[in-house]
Amino acid sequence: xxxxxxxxxxxxxxxxxxxxxxxxxxxxxxxxxxxxxxxxxxxxxxxxxxxxxxxxxxxxxxxxxxxxxxxxxxxxxxxxxxxxxxxxxxxxxxxxxxxxxxxxxxxxxxxxxxxxxxxxxxxxxxxxxxxxxxxxxxxxxxxxxxxxxxxxxxxxxxxxxxxxxxxxxxxxxxxxxxxxxxxxxxxxxxxxxxxxxxxxxxxxxxxxxxxxxxxxxxxxxxxxxxxxxxxxxxxxxxxxxxxxxxxxxxxxxxxxxxxxxxxxxxxxxxxxxxxxxxxxxxxxxxxxxxxxxxxxxxxxxxxxxxxxxxxxxxxxxxxxxxxxxxxxxxxxxxxxxxxxxxxxxxxxxxxxxxxxxxxxxxxxxxxxxxxxxxxxxxxxxxxxxxxxxxxxxxxxxxxxxxxxxxxxxxxxxxxxxxxxxxxxxxxxxxxxxxxxxxxxxxxxxxxxxxxxxxxxxxxxxxxxxxxxxxxxxxxxxxxxxxxxxxxxxxxxxxxxxxxxxxxxxxxxxxxxxxxxxxxxxxxxxxxxxxxxxx
Amino acid sequence: xxxxxxxxxxxxxxxxxxxxxxxxxxxxxxxxxxxxxxxxxxxxxxxxxxxxxxxxxxxxxxxxxxxxxxxxxxxxxxxxxxxxxxxxxxxxxxxxxxxxxxxxxxxxxxxxxxxxxxxxxxxxxxxxxxxxxxxxxxxxxxxxxxxxxxxxxxx
Ligand SMILES: Cc1cc2nc3c(=O)[nH]c(=O)nc-3n(C[C@H](O)[C@H](O)[C@H](O)COP(=O)(O)OP(=O)(O)OC[C@H]3O[C@@H](n4cnc5c(N)ncnc54)[C@H](O)[C@@H]3O)c2cc1C
Ligand code: SF4
Numbered sequence: 171x172x173x174x175x176x177x178x179x180x181x182x183x184x185x186x187x188x189x190x191x192x193x194x195x196x197x198x199x200x201x202x203x204x205x206x207x208x209x210x211x212x213x214x215x216x217x218x219x220x221x222x223x224x225x226x227x228x229x230x231x232x233x234x235x236x237x238x239x240x241x242x243x244x245x246x247x248x249x250x251x252x253x254x255x256x257x258x259x260x261x262x263x264x265x266x267x268x269x270x271x272x273x274x275x276x277x278x279x280x281x282x283x284x285x286x287x288x289x290x291x292x293x294x295x296x297x298x299x300x301x302x303x304x305x306x307x308x309x310x311x312x313x314x315x316x317x318x319x320x321x322x323x324x325x326x327x328x329x330x331x332x333x334x335x336x337x338x339x340x341x342x343x344x345x346x347x348x349x350x351x352x353x354x355x356x357x358x359x360x361x362x363x364x365x366x367x368x369x370x371x372x373x374x375x376x377x378x379x380x381x382x383x384x385x386x387x388x389x390x391x392x393x394x395x396x397x398x399x400x401x402x403x404x405x406x407x408x409x410x411x412x413x414x415x416x417x418x419x420x421x422x423x424x425x426x427x428x429x430x431x432x433x434x435x436x437x438x439x440x441x442x443x444x445x446x447x448x449x450x451x452x453x454x455x456x457x458x459x460x461x462x463x464x465x466x467x468x469x470x471x472x473x474x475x476x477x478x479x480x481x482x483x484x485x486x487x488x489x490x491x492x493x494x495x496x497x498x499x500x501x502x503x504x505x506x507x508x509x510x511x512x513x514x515x516x517x518x519x520x521x522x523x524x525x526x527x528x529x530x531x532x533x534x535x536x537x538x539x540x541x542x543x544x545x546x547x548x549x550x551x552x553x554x555x556x557x558x559x560x561x562x563x564x565x566x567x568x569x570x571x572x573x574x575x576x577x578x579x580x581x582x583x584x585x586x587x588x589x590x591x592x593x594x595x596x597x598x599x600x601x602x603x604x605x606x607x608x609x610x611x612x613x614x615x616x617x618x619x620x621x622x623x624x625x626x627x628x629x630x631x632x633x634x635x636x637x638x639x640x641x642x643x644x645x646x647x648x649x650x651x652x653x654x655x656x657x658x659x660x661x662x663x664x665x666x667x668x669x670x671x672x673x674x675x676x677x678x679x680x681x682x683x684x685x686x687x688x689x690x691x692x693x694x695x696x697x698x699x700x701x702x703x704x
Numbered sequence: 705x706x707x708x709x710x711x712x713x714x715x716x717x718x719x720x721x722x723x724x725x726x727x728x729x730x731x732x733x734x735x736x737x738x739x740x741x742x743x744x745x746x747x748x749x750x751x752x753x754x755x756x757x758x759x760x761x762x763x764x765x766x767x768x769x770x771x772x773x774x775x776x777x778x779x780x781x782x783x784x785x786x787x788x789x790x791x792x793x794x795x796x797x798x799x800x801x802x803x804x805x806x807x808x809x810x811x812x813x814x815x816x817x818x819x820x821x822x823x824x825x826x827x828x829x830x831x832x833x834x835x836x837x838x839x840x841x842x843x844x845x846x847x848x849x850x851x852x853x854x855x856x857x858x859x
Contacts, residue, residue: 217832220816277857284859294859314843319855332841340845349849369835379832494836508857528831529815529824537811544807546785549733556824 176202179421179435181407181450183207184262185681186668186688187441188386188394189305193692195397197699202433203399204423206406207241207259210387215377222373223530230376232266232632234258241404243584243591245445247634250595252476254445255635260403261387263443263635266375268498269356269383270522270679271311273302273320273686277508278676285509285516288570288674292645292654293690295321301686301693308393309384309685310362313354319504327359330368335490335560336500339523342619348505353522354682355499356384363389370495372528383496405431408588409454410438410463410664417703418463418664424586437695437702439665441688444474444637447670448576449591451641464641464658464666469651471577473570473639474593475675478601480628481524482612483561484621485554492526492560500525506611507677515603517567519677521612524563532556539625561616563630564608566601567677570639597629605629636680641670655698656691662703667691713758714751718765722747724781725768728788729810738823741814749817754809764802768795 178194180187183205191203216225226232232255234242241258257265276295281288303324305311313325329352332340336352343350357374358365359382368382381388395401404426411432413419420434440447448471452462462470503521510518527535532555536542542551574595582590605628613624644650647659652671658664667688669680676683695702714722723742732740750757771791772780780788796803814820818828 215832217830219830222830224812224816275856276859280859284857314846316850318849318852321856329843331838332843333838334841337841337845340841344845344848347848349852349855351846351849352843369833370838371831371835373831380835491836491838495838504855508855529821529826530812533811533815534808537807542811544729544810545789546731548730549738 173431173433174200175420175434175436176200177435178202178437178439179204179433180439180441181421182262182441182443182446182668183260183386183391183401184441184443184668185264185386186684187262188390189308189685190439190441190667190688190692191399192308192390192394192397193689194695195394195399197696198398201399202435203401204405204407204421204433205260205401205403206243208403209260210265210377212377212379212381215379217371217373217376217379222376223528226373226376230266232635240585243588244582246579246582246590246592250593250634251597251631252478252595252629252634253632254593254637255632256443256445256637259387260391260401261385264385264681265377265387267385267635267681268374269496270498270502271309271354271356271682272502272520272678273323273354274676274678274683275319275507276321278674281517281674287516289642289644289649291673292643298683298686298690301689302682304689305682305685309356309389310358310365311354312357312359314352317351319349319351319507325354327362330355330357330359330496330499331370332500333491333495333525335492335525336523338486338490339560339615339619340501342615343503345618346615348503348615350501350503353499353502355496357496357499358382358384368496372493372495372497372525374496374498406584406586406588407450408586410440410450411454412456412458412463412661416458416661418661428586437663437665439667441668444640444669445576445591445593447666447668448640449578452578453589459660464651464660464664466660467648467651469642469649471640472572472575473642474574474576474595474637475568475570475639475672476595476634477568477636477675477677478566478597478605479630479633480564480566480605480609480612480626481561481630482564482609482616482624482626483559484616484619484624486558486560486621489557490526490560492557493528495525497525498522503615506608513607515600515607517569517600517604517677519564519566519604519608521562521608521615522565522679524561526557526560529556532559562612564605564612564628565677565679566604566608568675569598569600570642570674571598576640636669636675638669638672638675638680641666642673643671644673655694656687665691665695713762718762719747721765721768721780722761725765725792726810727781728785728792729807730814731785733823739819741810744817744819746810746814746817749813750809753813757805757809760799760801760805764795764799764806767799767802768792771795
């Protein structure tokens with residue numbers, strides 16, 4: 171049976187796809203979203219079982235290669251010091267994310283003008299401001315107004331509890347005179363839009379059984395579906411097809427039974443994240459686009475940015491209750507965010523205070539580091555660490571470099587035989603210096619807070635969870651893949667709306683900005699319906 | 705059932721030896737505050753939950769038995785803790801796959817057991833659905849930060 175032509179087909183139902191679909195749905199256009207994963211069942215999330223921590227190494231692991239769920243696709247990241255971390259389902263990687271939800275700074279859109287590195291964005295903080303506000307309402311952002319690190323902003327819900335741990339570290343920052351503030355968090359701290367409030371379970375990184383964490387399967391998607399968007403799950407898109415005049419005319423995908431199907435559409439929107447999107451574009455080759463669709467600039471896949479992470483931990487004498495509360499959301503510091511010419515690196519980083527580990531996590535991490543040995547000393551060493559260890563991650567701004575990129579692996583394929591992505595990445599000297607600075611300052615603050623010993627790891631090898639830059643936006647078609655409002659320079663009815671279009675990476679978690687951009691692009695489309703393809 | 709098949713590959717004598725090994729990895733705490741890993745029957749649990757451990761375990765236990773015979777030791781459990789440690793390290797040298805997997809699964813499963821969690825002063829339950837109470841904390845601690853001038857760059 172021939173499929174009906176959709177007005178809009180969206181590929182990917184994660185953070186960006188969800189926000190975009192919800193916004194565009196008010197036009198009453200026929201919108202179809204194709205997602206390779208399925209709906210998650212929160213009742214099956216690990217936190218309701220005794221082995222909840224272990225499943226974070228198994229079917230809720232960070233790496234798709236190790237996790238190997240049927241909806242996952244392999245990623246060759248063997249040559250990268252930072253491995254890719256994602257999730258493939260309705261909600262995308264927000265199923266696993268920590269929901270730490272800061273905004274970019276105004277200066278993040280002006281890195282070239284201010285600091286002579288990267289490029290300026292073709293839009294500014296003010297362009298996204300109303301969309302940050304809209305996203306805060308839809309995702310349910312908790313936080314505290316008045317942060318001097320940001321222009322005034324709306325924060326609809328009260329902040330996540332500091333707990334003993336947040337207070338202890340807050341005092342440490344105060345002793346050094348450094349900035350800190352309760353983290354903006356996409357976590358319903360009180361009942362919000364039908365979502366039950368957070369009950370401080372802890373393991374947000376294996377899915378929130380309570381439904382308090384703002385993953386898009388519980389925020390945007392129910393509303394978008396109610397507004398008439400058709401969300402087709404277990405549909406993996408192989409390629410975007412192009413018809414006459416270099417216009418996209420739809421996509422080819424495999425359905426849940428592995429049957430090849432075609433979805434025709436007037437507008438094609440890609441939201442597969444900073445690795446999945448370039449993979450799809452590079453896999454879509456035609457005579458007119460021998461290097462992949464929308465890739466006349468040669469920049470598809472290039473300028474891959476992560477945020478290189480370090481983890482700095484301290485051991486305290488007193489119990490800190492670190493296994494309670496949203497594990498990635500407590501307080502943050504942006505003391506070292508903006509460029510300071512007195513430092514040996516350009517741009518900056520954030521500290522995100524993480525809480526502590528549960529009993530199994532503490533044991534395994536103590537075993538790996540050698541601080542909890544087996545044998546007679548076991549219990550004493552474990553008691554020294556468990557519930558007494560906390561710390562932070564250092565989130566460094568990565569600079570765009572063309573040699574850091576996503577290409578197609580010549581051999582590796584997914585279960586449908588579609589070529590898999592390959593990651594080429596090396597840490598820049600600037601990032602290395604920034605990591606070193608962040609680790610040293612992290613130790614200082616932990617010591618100021620009372621830590622009796624500290625340890626650090628940099629870069630964190632599993633922290634490739636912020637995926638940006640691989641189809642950057644800009645006004646010059648030779649130096650960017652999409653224009654100022656997300657439309658491909660080469661294919662005028664093809665839009666890209668995820669972190670791929672970031673020009674620079676900022677030094678904060680990107681999802682709030684990804685979604686604000688997706689909402690902005692949806693509004694641009696609504697406003698330009700009469701001249702969309704001109 | 706996989707678990708039954710797995711445990712049936714291990715004799716009762718081997719199971720006793722295995723329990724001794726587990727107690728050497730995580731021994732009972734002083735004054736009985738914390739149970740030993742063998743004492744709480746972690747051996748049965750591991751064989752059931754991690755059947756892929758069985759072959760390397762059988763192999764490792766056989767090497768341990770040999771080492772005990774060489775040293776004319778009849779009862780592994782009766783050795784002093786540091787002697788047990790040295791012997792298991794020796795088995796690890798001869799059978800490199802033995803210790804890493806066994807240690808990981810012992811740590812990972814021991815700290816899920818209700819008796820162990822209670823001994824740590826925790827409630828023996830998964831986090832969901834009851835969750836935890838957590839104090840909001842004193843936001844007055846932010847007063848010095850509130851007094852600071854703007855930290856972001858205008859552009
Ligand atoms: C462990 C972890 C912790 C994180 N913590 C934070 C945090 O605290 N704060 C923060 O801001 N960010 C965090 N992130 C990152 C955040 O999850 C991502 O930035 C965000 O989800 C990206 O949104 P997206 O829509 O671009 O992609 P995703 O959310 O990854 O969604 C992409 C979707 O596209 C689908 N897809 C891909 N290819 C195809 C195809 N060919 N056909 C059909 N469907 C396809 C995928 O299945 C997936 O569902 C974290 C991520 C992880 C993994
Ligand atoms: S801590 Fe809160 S947000 Fe995190 S999993 Fe628990 S209930 Fe959900």
